[in-house]
Amino acid sequence: GAVVSQHPSWVICKSGTSVKIECRSLDFQATTMFWYRQFPKQSLMLMATSNEGSKATYEQGVEKDKFLINHASLTLSTLTVTSAHPEDSSFYICSGQRPSSYEQYFGPGTRLTVT
Amino acid sequence: KNEVEQSPQNLTAQEGEFITINCSYSVGISALHWLQQHPGGGIVSLFMLSSGKKKHGRLIATINIQEKHSSLHITASHPRDSAVYICAVSSYNTDKLIFGTGTRLQVFP
Numbered sequence: 001g002a003v004v005s006q007h008p009s010w011v012i013c014k015s016g017t018s019v020k021i022e023c024r025s026l027d028f029q030a031t032t033m034f035w036y037r038q039f040p041k042q043s044l045m046l047m048a049t050s051n052e053g054s055k056a057t058y059e060q061g062v063e064k065d066k067f068l069i070n071h072a073s074l075t076l077s078t079l080t081v082t083s084a085h086p087e088d089s090s091f092y093i094c095s096g097q098r099p100s101s102y103e104q105y106f107g108p109g110t111r112l113t114v115t
Numbered sequence: 116k117n118e119v120e121q122s123p124q125n126l127t128a129q130e131g132e133f134i135t136i137n138c139s140y141s142v143g144i145s146a147l148h149w150l151q152q153h154p155g156g157g158i159v160s161l162f163m164l165s166s167g168k169k170k171h172g173r174l175i176a177t178i179n180i181q182e183k184h185s186s187l188h189i190t191a192s193h194p195r196d197s198a199v200y201i202c203a204v205s206s207y208n209t210d211k212l213i214f215g216t217g218t219r220l221q222v223f224p
Contacts, residue, residue, distance in 0.1 A: 102145050
Protein backbone atom coordinates (compact mmCIF):
# COMPACT_ATOMS: atom_id res chain seq x y z
CA GLY A 1 0.00 0.00 0.00
CA ALA A 2 0.90 3.65 0.11
CA VAL A 3 1.85 5.21 3.42
CA VAL A 4 1.59 8.82 4.46
CA SER A 5 3.00 10.04 7.74
CA GLN A 6 2.34 13.24 9.64
CA HIS A 7 4.43 14.92 12.27
CA PRO A 8 3.72 15.79 14.96
CA SER A 9 0.74 13.63 15.84
CA TRP A 10 -0.33 16.17 18.42
CA VAL A 11 0.84 19.61 19.44
CA ILE A 12 -0.12 22.15 22.07
CA CYS A 13 0.94 25.72 21.49
CA LYS A 14 0.29 29.13 22.94
CA SER A 15 -1.87 31.69 21.23
CA GLY A 16 0.13 33.85 18.85
CA THR A 17 2.79 31.28 18.04
CA SER A 18 3.24 29.41 14.77
CA VAL A 19 3.08 25.66 14.30
CA LYS A 20 4.40 23.60 11.40
CA ILE A 21 2.90 20.25 10.47
CA GLU A 22 4.74 17.92 8.11
CA CYS A 23 3.14 15.46 5.73
CA ARG A 24 5.33 12.87 4.04
CA SER A 25 4.59 10.18 1.50
CA LEU A 26 6.90 7.36 2.55
CA ASP A 27 6.79 4.94 -0.34
CA PHE A 28 5.38 6.85 -3.29
CA GLN A 29 5.68 10.19 -5.00
CA ALA A 30 2.75 12.45 -4.27
CA THR A 31 2.42 15.03 -7.01
CA THR A 32 -0.66 16.36 -5.27
CA MET A 33 -1.25 16.70 -1.56
CA PHE A 34 -4.41 17.83 0.17
CA TRP A 35 -4.83 19.42 3.56
CA TYR A 36 -8.03 18.97 5.54
CA ARG A 37 -9.28 20.03 8.93
CA GLN A 38 -11.89 18.25 10.93
CA PHE A 39 -13.90 19.46 13.90
CA PRO A 40 -15.36 16.96 16.38
CA LYS A 41 -18.16 14.84 14.98
CA GLN A 42 -17.93 16.61 11.63
CA SER A 43 -16.71 15.56 8.23
CA LEU A 44 -13.40 16.56 6.71
CA MET A 45 -13.19 20.01 5.24
CA LEU A 46 -10.72 20.61 2.44
CA MET A 47 -8.46 23.55 3.17
CA ALA A 48 -6.11 23.53 0.20
CA THR A 49 -4.64 21.51 -2.63
CA SER A 50 -0.92 21.64 -3.27
CA ASN A 51 1.01 20.46 -6.27
CA GLU A 52 4.74 19.90 -6.07
CA GLY A 53 6.66 22.96 -7.08
CA SER A 54 3.70 25.31 -7.38
CA LYS A 55 1.57 27.47 -5.13
CA ALA A 56 -1.24 25.87 -3.21
CA THR A 57 -4.84 26.42 -4.20
CA TYR A 58 -6.91 27.41 -1.19
CA GLU A 59 -10.60 26.77 -0.69
CA GLN A 60 -12.95 29.66 -0.26
CA GLY A 61 -12.81 31.05 3.24
CA VAL A 62 -9.37 29.66 4.09
CA GLU A 63 -6.85 32.40 4.78
CA LYS A 64 -3.73 31.72 2.76
CA ASP A 65 -1.63 34.05 4.90
CA LYS A 66 -2.64 32.19 8.01
CA PHE A 67 -2.30 28.65 6.71
CA LEU A 68 0.94 28.53 4.76
CA ILE A 69 1.39 25.47 2.61
CA ASN A 70 4.62 24.43 0.98
CA HIS A 71 5.00 21.39 -1.27
CA ALA A 72 8.72 21.48 -1.80
CA SER A 73 9.24 17.93 -2.99
CA LEU A 74 7.32 14.94 -4.26
CA THR A 75 7.32 13.44 -0.78
CA LEU A 76 6.90 16.38 1.57
CA SER A 77 4.30 19.04 2.14
CA THR A 78 4.10 21.31 5.16
CA LEU A 79 1.28 23.30 6.69
CA THR A 80 2.23 26.20 8.94
CA VAL A 81 -0.46 27.71 11.10
CA THR A 82 0.75 31.24 11.74
CA SER A 83 -0.24 33.30 14.76
CA ALA A 84 -2.40 30.49 16.02
CA HIS A 85 -5.55 31.24 17.97
CA PRO A 86 -7.76 28.93 20.04
CA GLU A 87 -10.27 28.73 17.19
CA ASP A 88 -7.54 27.09 15.08
CA SER A 89 -7.61 24.12 17.43
CA SER A 90 -8.65 21.21 15.29
CA PHE A 91 -7.60 17.92 13.76
CA TYR A 92 -5.53 18.46 10.62
CA ILE A 93 -5.19 15.63 8.09
CA CYS A 94 -3.17 15.48 4.90
CA SER A 95 -3.43 13.10 2.00
CA GLY A 96 -1.21 12.31 -0.94
CA GLN A 97 -2.17 11.39 -4.46
CA ARG A 98 -0.12 9.67 -7.14
CA PRO A 99 -0.02 11.09 -10.66
CA SER A 100 -3.03 10.14 -12.79
CA SER A 101 -4.84 8.50 -9.89
CA TYR A 102 -7.99 9.45 -8.02
CA GLU A 103 -7.01 7.57 -4.91
CA GLN A 104 -5.89 9.55 -1.88
CA TYR A 105 -3.77 8.11 0.90
CA PHE A 106 -4.39 9.77 4.22
CA GLY A 107 -1.99 10.60 6.99
CA PRO A 108 -2.83 9.76 10.61
CA GLY A 109 -3.64 13.37 11.41
CA THR A 110 -2.31 16.03 13.76
CA ARG A 111 -4.31 17.27 16.67
CA LEU A 112 -3.59 20.94 17.33
CA THR A 113 -4.60 22.59 20.57
CA VAL A 114 -4.01 26.32 20.94
CA THR A 115 -4.17 27.62 24.50
CA LYS B 116 -29.09 19.23 -0.24
CA ASN B 117 -25.62 17.73 0.06
CA GLU B 118 -23.99 16.40 -3.07
CA VAL B 119 -23.17 13.17 -1.22
CA GLU B 120 -25.73 11.72 1.15
CA GLN B 121 -25.18 8.80 3.46
CA SER B 122 -27.57 6.73 5.47
CA PRO B 123 -27.96 5.88 8.20
CA GLN B 124 -26.08 8.51 10.20
CA ASN B 125 -25.77 6.16 13.16
CA LEU B 126 -25.90 2.41 13.24
CA THR B 127 -25.78 -0.02 16.12
CA ALA B 128 -25.36 -3.73 15.57
CA GLN B 129 -24.75 -6.94 17.45
CA GLU B 130 -21.62 -8.87 16.66
CA GLY B 131 -22.19 -11.16 13.69
CA GLU B 132 -24.86 -9.04 12.03
CA PHE B 133 -24.78 -8.10 8.37
CA ILE B 134 -24.45 -4.35 7.94
CA THR B 135 -25.27 -2.10 5.00
CA ILE B 136 -24.39 1.57 4.64
CA ASN B 137 -25.79 3.50 1.72
CA CYS B 138 -24.44 6.43 -0.26
CA SER B 139 -26.18 8.50 -2.93
CA TYR B 140 -24.59 11.28 -4.92
CA SER B 141 -25.87 13.91 -7.30
CA VAL B 142 -22.76 14.92 -9.25
CA GLY B 143 -20.84 13.34 -12.09
CA ILE B 144 -18.00 11.31 -10.70
CA SER B 145 -14.76 9.70 -11.76
CA ALA B 146 -14.64 7.39 -8.75
CA LEU B 147 -16.31 6.69 -5.43
CA HIS B 148 -14.39 6.02 -2.25
CA TRP B 149 -15.28 4.31 1.00
CA LEU B 150 -13.15 5.44 3.92
CA GLN B 151 -12.95 4.27 7.51
CA GLN B 152 -12.08 6.55 10.40
CA HIS B 153 -11.36 5.05 13.79
CA PRO B 154 -11.78 6.98 17.06
CA GLY B 155 -8.07 7.86 17.04
CA GLY B 156 -8.72 9.86 13.88
CA GLY B 157 -6.68 8.09 11.23
CA ILE B 158 -8.41 7.48 7.92
CA VAL B 159 -8.04 4.30 5.91
CA SER B 160 -9.15 3.99 2.33
CA LEU B 161 -11.24 0.83 2.07
CA PHE B 162 -12.32 0.93 -1.56
CA MET B 163 -12.13 3.05 -4.65
CA LEU B 164 -14.55 2.00 -7.35
CA SER B 165 -16.05 3.35 -10.54
CA SER B 166 -18.23 0.39 -11.49
CA GLY B 167 -19.47 -2.96 -10.30
CA LYS B 168 -18.40 -4.53 -7.07
CA LYS B 169 -15.26 -5.01 -4.99
CA LYS B 170 -14.63 -7.35 -2.08
CA HIS B 171 -11.95 -7.32 0.55
CA GLY B 172 -12.29 -9.80 3.36
CA ARG B 173 -15.62 -9.21 5.07
CA LEU B 174 -16.19 -5.93 3.27
CA ILE B 175 -18.05 -5.56 -0.01
CA ALA B 176 -18.64 -2.35 -1.93
CA THR B 177 -21.00 -1.95 -4.85
CA ILE B 178 -21.82 0.94 -7.11
CA ASN B 179 -24.64 1.59 -9.56
CA ILE B 180 -23.56 4.43 -11.82
CA GLN B 181 -26.96 4.85 -13.46
CA GLU B 182 -28.69 5.22 -10.11
CA LYS B 183 -25.80 7.19 -8.56
CA HIS B 184 -25.81 4.92 -5.57
CA SER B 185 -23.26 2.85 -3.69
CA SER B 186 -23.46 0.48 -0.76
CA LEU B 187 -20.89 -0.77 1.70
CA HIS B 188 -21.63 -4.14 3.28
CA ILE B 189 -19.93 -5.69 6.26
CA THR B 190 -20.53 -9.39 6.75
CA ALA B 191 -20.19 -11.05 10.17
CA SER B 192 -19.61 -7.71 11.89
CA HIS B 193 -17.18 -7.51 14.78
CA PRO B 194 -16.64 -4.92 17.53
CA ARG B 195 -13.38 -3.90 15.84
CA ASP B 196 -15.48 -2.72 12.88
CA SER B 197 -16.76 0.10 15.09
CA ALA B 198 -15.74 3.29 13.32
CA VAL B 199 -17.07 6.09 11.17
CA TYR B 200 -17.52 5.08 7.54
CA ILE B 201 -17.31 7.87 5.03
CA CYS B 202 -18.44 7.87 1.43
CA ALA B 203 -16.61 10.33 -0.83
CA VAL B 204 -16.64 10.97 -4.55
CA SER B 205 -14.03 12.30 -6.95
CA SER B 206 -15.94 14.74 -9.12
CA TYR B 207 -15.36 14.80 -12.88
CA ASN B 208 -13.72 18.19 -13.04
CA THR B 209 -11.28 18.16 -10.15
CA ASP B 210 -9.19 15.89 -8.00
CA LYS B 211 -11.07 17.03 -4.95
CA LEU B 212 -13.11 14.67 -2.85
CA ILE B 213 -16.67 15.51 -1.90
CA PHE B 214 -17.48 13.85 1.41
CA GLY B 215 -20.63 12.45 2.84
CA THR B 216 -21.36 13.18 6.47
CA GLY B 217 -20.32 9.72 7.59
CA THR B 218 -22.02 6.80 9.28
CA ARG B 219 -21.06 6.07 12.86
CA LEU B 220 -21.13 2.32 13.41
CA GLN B 221 -21.00 0.63 16.78
CA VAL B 222 -20.85 -3.13 16.96
CA PHE B 223 -21.49 -4.65 20.36
CA PRO B 224 -20.28 -8.08 21.46
